[in-house]
Every structure is written in C-alpha cells, then in structure tokens.
Amino acid sequence: MDVKPGLNGDVNNEKHTHRPATIAGPTNPMVTPLLTDLYQFTMAYAYWKAGKHNERAVFDLYFRKNPFGGEYTVFAGLEECIRFIANFKCSKEEITFLRETLSPTCEDGFFEYLQGIDCSDVEVYAIPEGSVVFPKVPLMRVEGPVAVVQLLETPFVNLINYASLVTTNAARHRFVAGKSKLLLEFGLRRAQGPDGGISASRYCYMGGFDATSNCAAGKMFGIPLRGTHSHAFVSSFMGPDEIIEKSLKSHDGSRTCEDFIGVVQTWLSKLKRLSILKGVFAETNQSELAAFVSYALAFPDNFLALVDTYDVMKSGVPNFCAVALALNDLGYKARGIRLDSGDLAYLSCETRKFFQTVENEFGVPGFGKTGITASNDLNEETLDALNKQGHEVDAFGIGTYLVTCYAQAALGCVFKLVEINNQPRIKLSEDVSKVGERILCRHPFSESKRAYVVPQRVEELMKCYWTGNIDKKREELPTLEANRERCAQQLDQMRPDHMRKLNPTPYKVSVTAKLYDFIHFLWLNEAPVGELQ
Numbered sequence: 001m002d003v004k005p006g007l008n009g010d011v012n013n014e015k016h017t018h019r020p021a022t023i024a025g026p027t028n029p030m031v032t033p034l035l036t037d038l039y040q041f042t043m044a045y046a047y048w049k050a051g052k053h054n055e056r057a058v059f060d061l062y063f064r065k066n067p068f069g070g071e072y073t074v075f076a077g078l079e080e081c082i083r084f085i086a087n088f089k090c091s092k093e094e095i096t097f098l099r100e101t102l103s104p105t106c107e108d109g110f111f112e113y114l115q116g117i118d119c120s121d122v123e124v125y126a127i128p129e130g131s132v133v134f135p136k137v138p139l140m141r142v143e144g145p146v147a148v149v150q151l152l153e154t155p156f157v158n159l160i161n162y163a164s165l166v167t168t169n170a171a172r173h174r175f176v177a178g179k180s181k182l183l184l185e186f187g188l189r190r191a192q193g194p195d196g197g198i199s200a201s202r203y204c205y206m207g208g209f210d211a212t213s214n215c216a217a218g219k220m221f222g223i224p225l226r227g228t229h230s231h232a233f234v235s236s237f238m239g240p241d242e243i244i245e246k247s248l249k250s251h252d253g254s255r256t257c258e259d260f261i262g263v264v265q266t267w268l269s270k271l272k273r274l275s276i277l278k279g280v281f282a283e284t285n286q287s288e289l290a291a292f293v294s295y296a297l298a299f300p301d302n303f304l305a306l307v308d309t310y311d312v313m314k315s316g317v318p319n320f321c322a323v324a325l326a327l328n329d330l331g332y333k334a335r336g337i338r339l340d341s342g343d344l345a346y347l348s349c350e351t352r353k354f355f356q357t358v359e360n361e362f363g364v365p366g367f368g369k370t371g372i373t374a375s376n377d378l379n380e381e382t383l384d385a386l387n388k389q390g391h392e393v394d395a396f397g398i399g400t401y402l403v404t405c406y407a408q409a410a411l412g413c414v415f416k417l418v419e420i421n422n423q424p425r426i427k428l429s430e431d432v433s434k435v436g437e438r439i440l441c442r443h444p445f446s447e448s449k450r451a452y453v454v455p456q457r458v459e460e461l462m463k464c465y466w467t468g469n470i471d472k473k474r475e476e477l478p479t480l481e482a483n484r485e486r487c488a489q490q491l492d493q494m495r496p497d498h499m500r501k502l503n504p505t506p507y508k509v510s511v512t513a514k515l516y517d518f519i520h521f522l523w524l525n526e527a528p529v530g531e532l533q
C-alpha cells in the first residue's frame with residue numbers, strides 16, 4: 001500500500017520570506033523550559049545570586065566518538081533546537097512550580113528575572129542539519145547570557161542526541177542496502193514511546209529511508225507512507241465462502257468480473273497443472289487465499305500479500321500468483337509480496353524463480369519483476385549477510401533494530417562552556433583560509449602528524465541559525481526534504497573505506513597550525529606544574 005500525503009501540515013513547508021515573523025514551537029509540546037535538569041535551574045540561581053547571570057558565555061555542542069563503530073555521524077535535530085529557543089518563555093505556572101521546588105532561600109528577584117527571560121540575547125551558530133560530521137568538531141555554538149544558555153544545555157543535547165543517532169543509523173542501513181533498494185521504516189510499535197516513534201520516522205527519512213508506516217509522521221512531515229498487511233489479517237479468514245461480494249470492475253472501468261474468486265481458482269488450477277511447477281506445490285491454504293482475494297478486492301491497484309503465514313513456497317506464493325493473474329486479466333498490476341520469516345535470501349530467490357516461470361508460461365510481461373519486500377528483525381548485519389548470499393529482495397521493512405538504535409543506545413553529545421566574557425577566546429573566524437593558499441594541517445594532539453594542504457574548496461561550516469539581532473542574517477530552516485538531500489549528497493562524497501562497517505579507515509579532521517598552537521597554549525596553561533622536592 002502506497003500513500004503519498006501532501007506536504008501540508010508541516011510549518012517547514014510554508015514559504016518563508018527572508019525573516020519569518022515567527023518560528024513554530026517544538027514539534028513535541030513536551031519540549032518546554034522545564035524539560036531540563038534541575039541543576040540547570042540551581043546553577044541559574046547561583047549565577048544570578050553572584051551577579052554573573054548576564055555574563056556572555058559561549059558553549060559548544062559536540063560528541064566525542066562516532067556511533068556504531070563507524071567513522072561518521074549525521075547531524076540532526078537542529079530545527080527542533082531553533083523552534084525551542086525561538087519560543088522560549090517560562091509560563092506563570094512553571095515559575096510557580098520552580099518557586100515551590102527550589103530552596104525556600106531563593107530570593108523573589110530571581111523568579112522575576114526568570115519570568116522575564118527569553119532567547120532574544122542568544123545566538124546559535126551551527127553546521128547545517130543533515131551534514132556529515134565528526135567527533136570533537138563543534139556542531140553548534142551557542143552564545144548568550146550564561147544563565148540562559150545554561151538552561152538550554154539539557155534540551156539541546158536531548159534534541160540532538162537521538163536525532164543524530166537514528167539518522168546515522170538510517171544512513172548506515174542505506175549504505176549496506178545499496179541505493180537501488182526501497183527502505184521502509186516499520187518501527188513505530190517498537191520505538192521508545194510516541195516521541196521516539198515520530199522522531200524515528202522523521203530522521204530515518206532524513207538519513208535515507210524512502211517511506212514509513214507511521215501515519216502521524218506522514219501527516220506531520222509529508223513523509224511517503226507505505227505498508228502491507230499483517231498475519232492477523234490472513235489468519236482472520238476461514239475460507240473463500242466468507243467472501244460475499246465477489247465482483248470486481250476492470251481497471252479501465254469497461255467491464256465487471258462478477259466472480260473474481262472463481263477466476264482466481266481457475267488461475268490456481270492452471271498454476272497447479274504447470275509441469276515446470278510439479279513438486280513445488282500441491283494444495284494451497286484456502287483461508288490464506290480468501291484473505292488475499294479480500295485484500296485484492298479492497299485494493300486492486302495496490303495488491304500486496306504477506307505470504308509466510310502458512311508456507312511461503314507451497315501456499316503463499318502460488319496463492320499470490322493466482323490472485324495477481326486474475327487482477328492482471330482485469331488490467332491491474334499486483335505490487336508484490338512480503339516475506340517475514342525464514343531464510344529471506346533463499347525464499348526471495350525461489351519466489352523470483354516462481355514469478356519468472358509465471359511470466360514465461362503465461363506470457364505476462366513484467367510479472368517476473370513483481371516486487372519482493374522482506375522484513376523480520378533486519379539490521380545492518382542481516383542486510384550484509386543477504387547481500388553476500390545473493391537475494392532478490394526489492395524492499396526492506398525495518399523496525400526494531402533501526403528505531404531503537406539497538407547497536408548503540410546513545411550518541412553522547414556534550415555541551416561545554418568554551419568562553420566566558422571573551423576568555424579564553426578561539427577566534428575561529430581568523431582561521432578561514434583561501435583556495436590555493438598552502439596551509440599546514442595538524443593532528444589536534446599528536447605533534448608529529450602534520451601535512452601541507454592546498455585547499456580546493458573553502459567552506460565555512462557554521463552558519464547563524466538564531467539571533468535576536470535583526471541586522472544579522474539568519475539562515476532559514478530548510479525543509480526535511482532539503483536536509484535529506486543534503487545528507488545524501490554529503491554521504492556520496494565520503495570515501496567508501498571510511499563508510500565500511502568493518503574496521504573503517506579513520507577519517508582525519510585536522511586543525512590549522514594556529515589553532516593547534518592555541519589549543520596547546522590553553523592546555524598547558526591549565527595543567528598544573530609540579531614542584532620536585
């Protein structure tokens with residue numbers, strides 16, 4: 001089943017002028033100023049009490065290690081951070097709650113201050129969402145009054161962590177599956193709660209999946225919806241006698257077949273009589289056939305059957321072919337089958353042979369190419385194993401391992417203070433070099449590792465996504481589709497040896513000689529010097 005919702009319902013798809021008057025609030029209404037750790041509020045109070053709350057601070061958000069044993073990560077979740085700060089305001093109820101929660105010694109002035117704060121003094125610079133990023137490289141730089149930015153730590157890390165992790169997981173599944181395969185995200189039932197499910201669908205699409213089974217995500221983000229049917233549907237039928245309404249109009253509407261099930265039975269007999277299929281199957285399960293016929297009558301344009309409820313080769317596939325051939329008589333093209341158990345490599349190859357036999361024996365052009373979808377606890381390893389064995393699967397439906405990020409539970413993003421009141425300063429802007437200008441690139445920590453490089457392309461990674469200063473240029477938030485394209489383009493530029501699953505070649509991020517000197521100066525400055533007695 002294939003449904004392509006319109007792109008309405010997503011504020012992202014609204015046409016923005018240069019500076020939209022408003023940015024919509026967070027997708028999840030649970031994302032409020034209180035969605036933070038208690039210590040952010042206690043620190044905010046202590047900053048305020050010390051008269052430090054308005055000191056200008058800079059925090060960097062980054063992660064220390066690529067997930068899944070890989071050499072790359074896809075950055076995601078930026079839009080939600082911007083939606084959050086664009087609408088940051090403590091409600092009266094939230095202030096009352098904080099007043100009751102924090103120590104009774106906290107002065108009233110603090111709560112008046114809290115009531116008044118928003119993020120108009122905050123600036124956010126970030127790498128565009130959907131970019132391929134690497135450990136220890138700042139993904140976001142958040143500048144503003146220290147007490148306010150401190151409150152943003154937990155929600156920002158929360159919004160980036162899973163988003164980037166699951167986008168990377170999706171990208172990794174796409175890399176193993178190959179570009180030609182259709183990837184369907186089927187994880188909602190196994191996701192970590194409703195937000196986990198919605199986020200998984202959104203970010204798996206960004207990371208390279210083609211569609212989701214999650215209707216809410218389809219509506220909210222315009223992600224194409226796809227689906228088949230379940231075993232319950234098949235086992236709910238007792239036999240063909242249950243089907244009362246047996247007629248089906250032809251695709252062009254010119255005629256009506258009054259006994260569709262009769263035509264299906266005739267095709268099943270013809271299949272049975274084919275000498276080439278002797279020994280492949282005999283009697284098929286009639287309740288399964290009834291289920292397939294019913295689904296075909298309901299969706300003649302989009303007929304897809306789950307064929308493993310009883311026996312794939314002895315029942316499911318022949319039953320599917322009988323229904324598909326009857327639909328073909330009426331000008332419909334069946335979409336295909338889904339395999340959800342057993343040896344998916346073997347069964348997909350056997351099914352393909354069966355389809356090709358039908359095409360050759362009955363002269364139905366294209367029948368051999370009827371779609372084969374596979375599901376059942378798939379992950380990077382099983383996709384890789386299927387590739388190595390050889391298979392005939394066109395589409396993979398992936399749930400549990402994808403959306404729960406089973407192979408690694410968290411990315412481990414951090415949000416660290418790097419500057420307060422201009423101390424210490426890292427003037428990255430001065431480090432921008434020019435194309436053709438030879439520069440020394442250094443390993444950030446290993447002194448002997450360095451190389452001269454002549455840049456072919458110079459690109460400023462960080463852009464300003466949020467500022468209250470109306471004279472400053474602020475990047476518009478790209479659509480999900482644009483982020484998805486960016487992600488695909490960036491992944492395409494990666495060398496395959498950095499992408500492979502087993503022992504990928506380390507991707508080297510160097511620093512300029514100037515930054516190297518600066519890091520080492522700071523480092524040495526902070527390290528205490530011992531005194532030998």
Ligand SMILES: Nc1ncnc2c1ncn2[C@@H]1O[C@H](COP(=O)(O)OP(=O)(O)OP(=O)(O)O)[C@@H](O)[C@H]1O
Binds near residue numbers: 344346379389
């Ligand atoms: N050819 C294959 N090579 C490697 N892994 C495969 C292959 N075919 C299927 N798998 C994977 O093997 C696992 C099989 O799971 P399991 O042992 O539960 O089998 P099943 O067929 O689902 O059995 P059951 O019918 O009892 O649920 C799944 O993770 C599936 O993705």
Ligand SMILES: O=P(O)(O)OC[C@H]1O[C@H](OP(=O)(O)OP(=O)(O)O)[C@H](O)[C@@H]1O
Binds near residue numbers: 400
């Ligand atoms: O296997 P996943 O990657 O999580 O993909 C989603 C699974 O969810 C559905 O069945 P469910 O697992 O609910 O029941 P089943 O195992 O009995 O088919 C579907 O048939 C898939 O097998």
Ligand SMILES: O=C(O)c1cccnc1
Binds near residue numbers: 227228229
């Ligand atoms: O549509 C499907 O086939 C589907 C959807 C969710 C989970 N498993 C399968």
Ligand SMILES: [Mg+2]
Binds near residue numbers: 376377
């Ligand atoms: Mg299952």
